[in-house]
Amino acid sequence: MHTTQQLQEIMAAALSVPVSSITDELEYQGIPEWDSVSHIYLITELEAAYNISIDTEDVLEMSSVPKVKAVLKKHNIAIN
Amino acid sequence: MQLYERIAANPRLVYTDASTGQSFRAADRRGSLGLEDARGLALLYIDNTLTAVEVLLNFLDSRFTIALLSPALHVEYKQQLEAIYRPSYIYDPSRPAVAGYAAVQANERVRLFKDTNAAAYTIHPDTRLLLSTSGTTGSPKFVKLSEENLVQNALSILAYLPVSGTDVTPLNLPLYYSYGLSVFTTNSMAGGQVVCTSRDVLQPAFWEDLQRYGFTSLAGVPYVYEMFYRIGFCKKEYPSLRYLTQAGGKLNAVLAKAFGEYAAAHGKDFFIMYGQTEATARMAYLPPADLLRKTGSIGIPIPNGRFDIDPATQELLYTGPNVGGGYAACAADLAFFDGGQVLRTGDMARQDEDGYYYITGRLKRFVKLFGTRVNLDEVEQILKQAFGGQTFACTGVEDKHLLVLLREDTPDSAAVKQLLSEKLGLHPRAFMVKQVDDFIFTPNGKMDYQDMMKM
Structure with missing residues (x-):
């Protein structure tokens, strides 16, 4: 069972922002903290946390919380 | 000829905004800020937008000394710098007002802040451009560069990079960064379309722009190449790309090999380069033909440059017309320009039997x-x-x-x-x-x- 809270915590740590700022409206480059550097950290940490390997195309695709969830879903990881 | 005249004389040059498609030629924006014919210091916090390029071109066409800085600098640092240097002009779209400065709407796009009681101080005629060496600590220390440094380094780079009037070049590195600025100066002098973009390489729109405009080259620091690699750059085809450049630190051997092999297999040129802000930007490059046989090398000095190695310390020493006039840490330092010196790079190096240089360590902290x-x-x-x-x-x-x-x-x-x-x-x-x-x-x-x- 994977929870939204868990995903929010992973994202907050990777982007170095408070958990409360991880909302569905948040977008890549929408805040200074979500830049190319933190995005690569985010990808690495999602791979470690869910034990998956994220495809190269999906690295660019994961530019918002819903889009991150959509890519995780491709790996059979449903976030509830 | 001065840098601006060389830019104005490039008949193929056009600047385009990637997101709006809007374009201008240098002549369209000449004198568009109505700057007075005077000397003084201008602090420009510039991003890579079309408007920022307009501001930069206007100041290059003036007699002002220009300091280029990151707009993302902490506001505290900005205020410190402004207190130390007391510039005549500030360009910073992110702030609504600056204490002690009058907001001047120069035109419908650009607002400048002008010193209300200009403190006159002496600036050496050769002190033309100031670049920070540490992008983020907000240190008031700048490298002083002359107009001649900028022109000479651009000419040396143009002697080995295949820049041409049919090129479409994205400004994908910051203009306040010496490497990014060198992409701007060289392509403004001898390139074709220069595409202003604030998109980074992890945004799908950047790669759509690459296709739409037909980018002919890309520039990156090692970190950018790590991202290229992570997003599968080497598995794809980019028919418009003719060459790639890399500088700003040592690319790890795995990536150097991967991109070198990609370039060789796809008929593109990959240039690994070496430089420092103290030398305007560039000091050495590795000819693409030598990339795979001289892996790890910074190559050979650029045309008109020369390396020596200090026998006592192995420090790499550089001599050339692009070596700047020392540092400035306060306004009084702008009155001096100590040009024509040997640059002690702070890097240790060795030279192989074919004359190629390798960095072996670092003396500076x-x-x-x-x-x-x-x-x-x-x-x-x-x-x-x-x-x-x-x-x-x-x-x-x-x-x-x-x-x-x-x-x-x-x-x-x-x-x-x-x-x-x-x-x-x-x-x-x-x-x-x-x-x-x-x-x-x-x-x-x-x-x-x-x-x-x-x-």
């Missing part, structure tokens, strides 16, 4: 994180100030991390990372913190970083 130099002594001072005078020891770990050593239990590692992240504008993961029993000192009482690294 800095670490390169994401392509930006971070001065380790400055970081130690920042920490000391923030944490009640306690002493810290900082060192770089393979240009990947900045390691902070401390002797006390406090502050904890998270607090140190958070502070440095805020002060330097870098991700907290760039920092490592380690508690040690004691620091190690050399016989003459200086910190022995080399021995401490082994702890």
Whole structure:
């Protein structure tokens, strides 16, 4: 069972922002903290946390919380 | 000829905004800010938008001395710099007002801040451009460059890079960064379409722009190449691309090989280059034909440049018309320009039997994180100030991390990372913190970083 809270915590740590700022409206480059550097950290940490390997195309695709969830879903990881 | 005249004389040159498709030629915006024919200092916090390029071109066409700075600098740092240098003009779209300055709407796109009681001070006629060497610590230390430095370095680069009037070149590196500025100057002088973009390479729109405009080259620091690699660059075809350049630190051997092989297999040229802001931008390049047989080399000096190696220390010394006039740390330093000197690079090097140079170590105290130099002594001072005078020891770990050593239990590692992240504008993961029993000192009482690294 994977929870939204868990995903929010992973994202907050990777982007170095408070958990409360991880909302569905948040977008890549929408805040200074979500830049190319933190995005690569985010990808690495999602791979470690869910034990998956994220495809190269999906690295660019994961530019918002819903889009991150959509890519995780491709790996059979449903976030509830 | 001056830099601006050379830019104005390029018949193929057009600047385009990637997102709106809007374009102008240099002549369309000539004199568009109505700058007076005077001397003085202008601090320009510029991004890579079309408007920022308009501002830069206007100041290059003036007699003002220009300092290029990151718009993302902490506002506190901006105010410190402005207090130290008291510039005549400030360009910073992010601030609604600057105390002591009048907002002047120069045209419908550009608002400048003008000093209301201009403090007159002497600026040496050769002090034309100021670039910061540490992008993020907000240090008031600048490298002083002359108009001649800019022109000569651009001409040397144009002698080995295949820049042509049919090129479409994105400005995908910051203009306040010497490497990004050199992409701007060389392509403005001899290129074709220059595409202004604030998109980064992890945005799908950047790659759509590459296709739409038909980018002919890309430039990147090692970190950009790591991202290219992660997003599968080498598995795809980019028919419009003719060449790639890399500078701003050493690319790891795996990536150098991967991109070298990609370039060779796809008929593209990959240029690995070496330079420093103190030399305007470029000092050496590795000819693409030698890439795979001279892996790890910075190549040979650029045309008109020369390397020597100090026999006592192995320090790499550079001589050439692009070596600037020293540093400025306050307004009074602008009155001097110590040109024509040998540049001590602070890097140690060796030369192989074919004349190619290799960097073997570093004498200066800095670490390169994401392509930006971070001065380790400055970081130690920042920490000391923030944490009640306690002493810290900082060192770089393979240009990947900045390691902070401390002797006390406090502050904890998270607090140190958070502070440095805020002060330097870098991700907290760039920092490592380690508690040690004691620091190690050399016989003459200086910190022995080399021995401490082994702890």
